[in-house]
Amino acid sequence: MEYDVVVVGAGPVGENVADRARAAGLSTAVVENELxxxxxxxxxxxxxxxxxxxxxxxxxxxxVPGLRAAVRGPLDVAEVLAHRDYYASNWKDDGQVGWLxxxxxxxxxxxxxxxxxxxxxxxxxxxxxxxxxARHAVAVCTGTRALVPDLPGLAGANPWTSRxxxxxxxxxxxxxxxxxxxVAVEMATVWQALGSRVTVLxxxxxxxxxxxxxxGELVAEALTEAGATVRTxxxxxxxxxxxxxxxxxxxxxxxxxxxxxxxxxxxxxxxxTDDIGxxxxxxxxxxxxxxxxxxxxxxSDWLYGVGDVNHRALMxxxxxxxxxxxxxxxxxxxHGKPVDTARWxxxxxxxxxxxxxxxxxxxxxxxxxxxxxxxxxxxxxxxRAVDYDMASVSGAGLYADGYRGRAxxxxxxxxxxxxxxxxxxxxxxxxxxxxxVAVAGxxxxxxxxxxxxxxxxxxxVWLRLLETYRG
Amino acid sequence: MEYDVVVVGAGPVGENVADRARAAGLSTAVVENELxxxxxxxxxxxxxxxxxxxxxxxxxxxxVPGLRAAVRGPLDVAEVLAHRDYYASNWKDDGQVGWLxxxxxxxxxxxxxxxxxxxxxxxxxxxxxxxxxARHAVAVCTGTRALVPDLPGLAGANPWTSRxxxxxxxxxxxxxxxxxxxVAVEMATVWQALGSRVTVLxxxxxxxxxxxxxxGELVAEALTEAGATVRTxxxxxxxxxxxxxxxxxxxxxxxxxxxxxxxxxxxxxxxxTDDIGxxxxxxxxxxxxxxxxxxxxxxSDWLYGVGDVNHRALMxxxxxxxxxxxxxxxxxxxHGKPVDTARWxxxxxxxxxxxxxxxxxxxxxxxxxxxxxxxxxxxxxxxRAVDYDMASVSGAGLYADGYRGRAxxxxxxxxxxxxxxxxxxxxxxxxxxxxxVAVAGxxxxxxxxxxxxxxxxxxxVWLRLLETYRG
Numbered sequence: 022m023e024y025d026v027v028v029v030g031a032g033p034v035g036e037n038v039a040d041r042a043r044a045a046g047l048s049t050a051v052v053e054n055e056l057x058x059x060x061x062x063x064x065x066x067x068x069x070x071x072x073x074x075x076x077x078x079x080x081x082x083x084x085v086p087g088l089r090a091a092v093r094g095p096l097d098v099a100e101v102l103a104h105r106d107y108y109a110s111n112w113k114d115d116g117q118v119g120w121l122x123x124x125x126x127x128x129x130x131x132x133x134x135x136x137x138x139x140x141x142x143x144x145x146x147x148x149x150x151x152x153x154x155a156r157h158a159v160a161v162c163t164g165t166r167a168l169v170p171d172l173p174g175l176a177g178a179n180p181w182t183s184r185x186x187x188x189x190x191x192x193x194x195x196x197x198x199x200x201x202x203x204v205a206v207e208m209a210t211v212w213q214a215l216g217s218r219v220t221v222l223x224x225x226x227x228x229x230x231x232x233x234x235x236x237g238e239l240v241a242e243a244l245t246e247a248g249a250t251v252r253t254x255x256x257x258x259x260x261x262x263x264x265x266x267x268x269x270x271x272x273x274x275x276x277x278x279x280x281x282x283x284x285x286x287x288x289x290x291x292x293x294t295d296d297i298g299x300x301x302x303x304x305x306x307x308x309x310x311x312x313x314x315x316x317x318x319x320x321s322d323w324l325y326g327v328g329d330v331n332h333r334a335l336m337x338x339x340x341x342x343x344x345x346x347x348x349x350x351x352x353x354x355x356h357g358k359p360v361d362t363a364r365w366x367x368x369x370x371x372x373x374x375x376x377x378x379x380x381x382x383x384x385x386x387x388x389x390x391x392x393x394x395x396x397x398x399x400x401x402x403x404x405r406a407v408d409y410d411m412a413s414v415s416g417a418g419l420y421a422d423g424y425r426g427r428a429x430x431x432x433x434x435x436x437x438x439x440x441x442x443x444x445x446x447x448x449x450x451x452x453x454x455x456x457x458v459a460v461a462g463x464x465x466x467x468x469x470x471x472x473x474x475x476x477x478x479x480x481x482v483w484l485r486l487l488e489t490y491r492g
Numbered sequence: 493m494e495y496d497v498v499v500v501g502a503g504p505v506g507e508n509v510a511d512r513a514r515a516a517g518l519s520t521a522v523v524e525n526e527l528x529x530x531x532x533x534x535x536x537x538x539x540x541x542x543x544x545x546x547x548x549x550x551x552x553x554x555x556v557p558g559l560r561a562a563v564r565g566p567l568d569v570a571e572v573l574a575h576r577d578y579y580a581s582n583w584k585d586d587g588q589v590g591w592l593x594x595x596x597x598x599x600x601x602x603x604x605x606x607x608x609x610x611x612x613x614x615x616x617x618x619x620x621x622x623x624x625x626a627r628h629a630v631a632v633c634t635g636t637r638a639l640v641p642d643l644p645g646l647a648g649a650n651p652w653t654s655r656x657x658x659x660x661x662x663x664x665x666x667x668x669x670x671x672x673x674x675v676a677v678e679m680a681t682v683w684q685a686l687g688s689r690v691t692v693l694x695x696x697x698x699x700x701x702x703x704x705x706x707x708g709e710l711v712a713e714a715l716t717e718a719g720a721t722v723r724t725x726x727x728x729x730x731x732x733x734x735x736x737x738x739x740x741x742x743x744x745x746x747x748x749x750x751x752x753x754x755x756x757x758x759x760x761x762x763x764x765t766d767d768i769g770x771x772x773x774x775x776x777x778x779x780x781x782x783x784x785x786x787x788x789x790x791x792s793d794w795l796y797g798v799g800d801v802n803h804r805a806l807m808x809x810x811x812x813x814x815x816x817x818x819x820x821x822x823x824x825x826x827h828g829k830p831v832d833t834a835r836w837x838x839x840x841x842x843x844x845x846x847x848x849x850x851x852x853x854x855x856x857x858x859x860x861x862x863x864x865x866x867x868x869x870x871x872x873x874x875x876r877a878v879d880y881d882m883a884s885v886s887g888a889g890l891y892a893d894g895y896r897g898r899a900x901x902x903x904x905x906x907x908x909x910x911x912x913x914x915x916x917x918x919x920x921x922x923x924x925x926x927x928x929v930a931v932a933g934x935x936x937x938x939x940x941x942x943x944x945x946x947x948x949x950x951x952x953v954w955l956r957l958l959e960t961y962r963g
Contacts, residue, residue: 034761055554066947066948067886067890067948070887070890070948071890073557074556074560074890074891075556075557078552078553078556078559079553079556079559079562081549081552081553082549082550082552082553082559082563085546085549085550085573086544086546086568086571086575087546087567087568087569087571087572087575088497088546088549088550088553088563088567088568090565090568090571091550091563091564091565091566091568092553092559092563093562093564094562095562096558096559096562097557097558097559097561097562098558098560099562100557101557101558104557104558104893105558108890130644151566167520172536179604267903276758308857315500335875336946336947338944338946338947338952339944341944342942342944343949345941365938365939365942367938367941371942372942372943372944376942376943376944377944378944378945378946379946380946380949388946415538417536419538419541419542419545419579420545422575448922449922450922450946451919451920451922451923451949451950451951452922452923452925453946453949453951454923454926454943454945454946454949454951454954455925455926455928457926457944457945457946458926458929458930458933458935458940458943459933460928460943461692461940461942461943461944462929462930462933462935462939462940462943464929464935465932467836467838468836468932469929469932469933470816470838471813471836471842471843471932472843472846472847472925472928472929472931472933473809473810473812473813473843473847473848473849473928473932474809474849474925474928475807475809475849475850475851475859475921475924475925475928476532476537476807476808476809476812477537477538477541478756478851478922478925479922480781480922480924480925480926481809483925
């Protein structure tokens with residue numbers, strides 16, 4: 022069978038590549054060997070946020086005078102889990118299948134593998150392997166899977182990864198979480214609130230190492246107050262579990278033993294490229310795909326790597342952004358139209374380098390976009406970090422009694438623009454996009470003074486940051 | 493006594509003019525005959541938001557599966573009112589006095605009146621009237637007061653205005669609210685939730701007439717569901733109340749009578765300029781002050797009108813913005829430094845014309861910035877309105893079960909920038925600043941595609957609006 026475009030992997034990224042290709046009139050095949058909708062729909066964004074929202078909403082409500090006394094009793098665990106199941110579409114993909122069909126893409130169920138230039142073989146669950154030919158482009162959108170370290174005893178211990186942590190149907194009495202990134206802190210927040218006694222074991226010296234240091238500090242403080250144990254500098258050396266069920270023990274480097282009922286490894290991601298035929302096109306199986314700003318694999322004129330698999334920015338929204346850019350670039354090239362890969366051009370995923378937003382939906386929320394101070398300095402920008410205690414913002418105090426939070430703006434002193442911003446505190450998730458527009462828009466500081474925050478909202482922190490910068 | 497700058501009125505606007513003048517080393521007097529801190533601190537923003545937050549937080553919490561059942565019983569009215577008292581500083585201004593003193597401004601207690609060019613007389617509560625001379629500038633920052641119509645029976649009926657509505661210590665069983673603007677809908681939201689049976693009587697055909705029509709429609713729908721009665725096209729012709737207390741009756745145009753225990757008139761604002769000596773400088777007492785973009789009164793080289801009194805944008809944050817601009821302009825002129833009154837210049841309150849943000853803290857929240865479709869068309873811009881149903885945004889559904897809301901982006905088709913944006917729905921207050929940055933920053937639509945909303949937040953509505961615009 023021949024198509025203009027063959028997409029391997031039908032997560033949000035593959036779906037969006039297909040959407041843009043179809044919008045340009047290109048015939049499009051999508052190959053998927055699991056559920057259409059991908060990690061995000063079933064084992065990441067959707068279920069995790071459905072689990073987290075009751076937790077943060079409750080924390081918020083309990084900080085409001087006149088309301089807090091009315092918020093009694095624990096969360097309704099069964100209702101929370103049922104809500105999660107609903108948002109994970111009960112792990113059925115009919116809705117997503119219907120959507121892909123509605124845009125006129127052909128779905129091929131089975132494992133897709135490259136088989137030389139412009140060729141993709143499909144190995145269906147039953148029946149014969151067959152080959153798809155792509156006239157213009159193959160887009161690899163296979164994403165990542167949990168990366169679990171090679172520790173003694175771990176393979177036989179049935180550890181949770183992000184998949185089990187977001188889809189579990191039962192609350193473990195004790196949960197050990199290994200790792201300190203987004204998955205670790207979000208799942209610690211959820212399961213502690215649902216009744217587990219959670220212990221977080223972090224190899225390094227803090228949580229959320231990719232954000233400004235105060236983000237991890239504030240989240241660790243809150244997790245501890247919620248009853249969880251957060252231990253830094255605590256690398257796990259081995260795992261023990263008899264017969265793969267029953268209690269599980271994490272053995273630390275120094276021999277200390279931490280027992281629990283389940284153990285979650287949230288220790289990073291690996292590209293799902295080990296079994297997609299990369300060797301047939303001269304690439305190394307299991308490697309991240311190196312791509313240009315249109316997401317085309319370097320050295321190729323037909324192969325694209327879009328989303329997490331290219332390791333530019335491992336987030337659903339950023340993958341979808343790349344998918345729009347790449348899908349449009351594929352279409353422009355197919356039709357011989359102009360391709361604009363200049364910085365911030367229509368066919369350049371420029372934001373990947375400069376304006377990647379991320380919200381960690383913990384209590385407090387941690388939201389950041391662009392470069393941290395350390396990243397900006399490492400990139401050679403001449404910058405200054407401007408910090409502000411969000412407790413001093415009227416709108417923050419009105420949002421939550423005893424508000425605790427912190428904001429940082431990283432200003433490029435040569436260009437007088439904002440290179441990055443971080444907000445940590447309750448209710449900041451929606452505030453982030455103001456910074457994303459400022460950073461991606463490269464709006465000059467002088468103009469930001471005219472972007473007046475409505476009073477009294479938390480966004481008044483912008484005014485305070487500008488005032489602090491002016492000094 | 494002689495000062496560089498004399499500020500009449502010590503609300504947030506006067507305070508900020510003084511702050512900028514002092515930062516530039518100008519000696520500054522501030523004259524105030526009521527509480528330092530002004531309307532916002534005691535009878536507007538602060539108490540109203542302290543009253544509203546428990547109401548909207550409760551509404552939000554009750555829309556979250558797993559949490560809603562835990563949110564039992566009514567709000568704790570005594571605690572809500574005590575919280576309000578705290579945020580209104582118990583109607584004492586020690587804190588604000590201390591702040592003004594800390595910046596080195598002199599406080600003159602008493603009524604301030606112009607007495608010819610550069611002269612301000614102060615009439616203290618006791619003692620002799622005296623005169624202040626301003627070497628460089630007098631800034632009138634006296635704001636507004638409630639405008640109550642001249643209806644039969646009203647003067648003797650002790651109606652509430654915004655002051656009583658935000659400071660009342662008791663919940664009336666029945667409350668009639670006359671008006672359909674921000675004060676009307678916010679106070680209807682508060683008192684209905686605290687136990688009043690509220691009836692809103694609107695002269696015109698809808699609520700929040702200055703916003704996109706759907707804002708008022710969604711707020712009216714929610715107020716009605718909360719148990720309030722909203723009647724449009726219901727002008728009040730007279731008010732009856734025996735002896736000024738006991739039940740009060742609003743008599744409609746058609747003779748219908750609506751009885752209540754209190755009546756709030758939220759029917760607009762009038763400038764506080766009737767007794768500030770405007771006649772001594774050739775201006776008409778009681779009029780709004782007409783000013784240029786640096787907030788200097790037209791035809792004068794020393795008189796400024798800053799904040800609500802100039803009728804440019806009657807909101808605390810916008811008044812404070814003008815105060816920063818005017819204070820800096822006064823200082824620049826005093827020191828013979830360059831004055832930048834170009835569009836978006838440091839000494840031009842350009843946002844007043846193009847990017848005024850407003851959040852109405854009702855349930856749902858209504859947030860808007862810049863021009864509505866109607867305003868943009870009236871201003872002669874070639875625009876297109878792009879609408880999106882916020883219920884279709886994943887982050888919105890995760891925020892609140894059964895989310896209802898709507899967004900509109902008004903795009904300038906010639907310049908390809910956003911002229912205005914409106915979001916109505918739960919949890920949109922902090923989202924507004926993204927639009928404020930986009931509108932004030934005049935960020936091109938092509939660049940906004942690179943401002944990726946974090947998934948799954950409500951801010952993903954931006955992506956949907958852009959997609960809808962592209963068509």
